[in-house]
Amino acid sequence: MLRMLIIGPPGCGKGTQADRLSRHLGIPGVSTGDVFREHVKNLTPLGQEVKEHLDGGDLVPDSLTNRMVRDRLDQDDVRNGFLLDGYPRNTAQLAELDTMLTAAGQSLDVALQLTADDAELVRRVLQRATVTGRSDDTEEVIRHRLKLYYRETEPVAEMYSERGILLSVDGTGTEDEVFSQLLAALRTSFPAAVADAGPATPD
Numbered sequence: 115m116l117r118m119l120i121i122g123p124p125g126c127g128k129g130t131q132a133d134r135l136s137r138h139l140g141i142p143g144v145s146t147g148d149v150f151r152e153h154v155k156n157l158t159p160l161g162q163e164v165k166e167h168l169d170g171g172d173l174v175p176d177s178l179t180n181r182m183v184r185d186r187l188d189q190d191d192v193r194n195g196f197l198l199d200g201y202p203r204n205t206a207q208l209a210e211l212d213t214m215l216t217a218a219g220q221s222l223d224v225a226l227q228l229t230a231d232d233a234e235l236v237r238r239v240l241q242r243a244t245v246t247g248r249s250d251d252t253e254e255v256i257r258h259r260l261k262l263y264y265r266e267t268e269p270v271a272e273m274y275s276e277r278g279i280l281l282s283v284d285g286t287g288t289e290d291e292v293f294s295q296l297l298a299a300l301r302t303s304f305p306a307a308v309a310d311a312g313p314a315t316p317d
């Protein structure tokens with residue numbers, strides 16, 4: 115099993131690809147956005163604290179996010195591998211993840227990055243809004259989330275690139291094409307993990 119994460123701007127298909135990868139490779143997925151949305155839906159105390167940040171397209175404060183991820187990564191099912199979707203979102207969170215993994219005698223195997231140009235991202239998010247009704251899928255909020263991505267999260271990808279563990283894939287094709295490219299990129303560095311999972315089948 116691999117310890118991996120996926121990074122990408124809003125609308126790049128990161129959530130969909132993360133779900134498929136985690137099912138295909140048999141690695142538990144941990145999506146910080148999904149966990150936060152679930153808390154908001156269930157009106158939990160954490161949900162009430164984070165709702166405004168989600169609605170405005172802002173990052174949830176690191177203190178809350180790091181604690182939530184730390185608790186999740188302490189659970190048994192992720193001891194031998196996980197796929198983080200949406201974390202770390204800034205370099206402070208990256209440092210926190212390093213600390214968590216080092217304390218557990220672990221390290222990250224690979225960071226996947228999905229890329230796409232801004233016009234395509236805005237188009238996709240607005241299309242998604244008609245289906246999911248996500249409160250942060252309006253044009254104004256998406257442009258804000260994109261700005262935050264370039265300012266806060268791109269540096270995370272750069273740091274993983276400097277460490278030699280970043281695999282970047284163009285996220286503009288169809289869902290199946292992007293999925294195949296992600297598997298192909300992973301196969302170059304981790305042939306056994308990908309071969310064990312069998313051939314990629316359309317979802």
Ligand code: AMP
Nearest residue numbers: 146147167168172173174179200201203
């Ligand atoms: P996502 O589903 O990854 O697009 O995340 C949706 C929203 O959840 C983001 O716009 C943030 O408000 C919040 N969020 C998710 N992950 C993080 C994180 N690592 N740090 C701070 N906020 C986050």
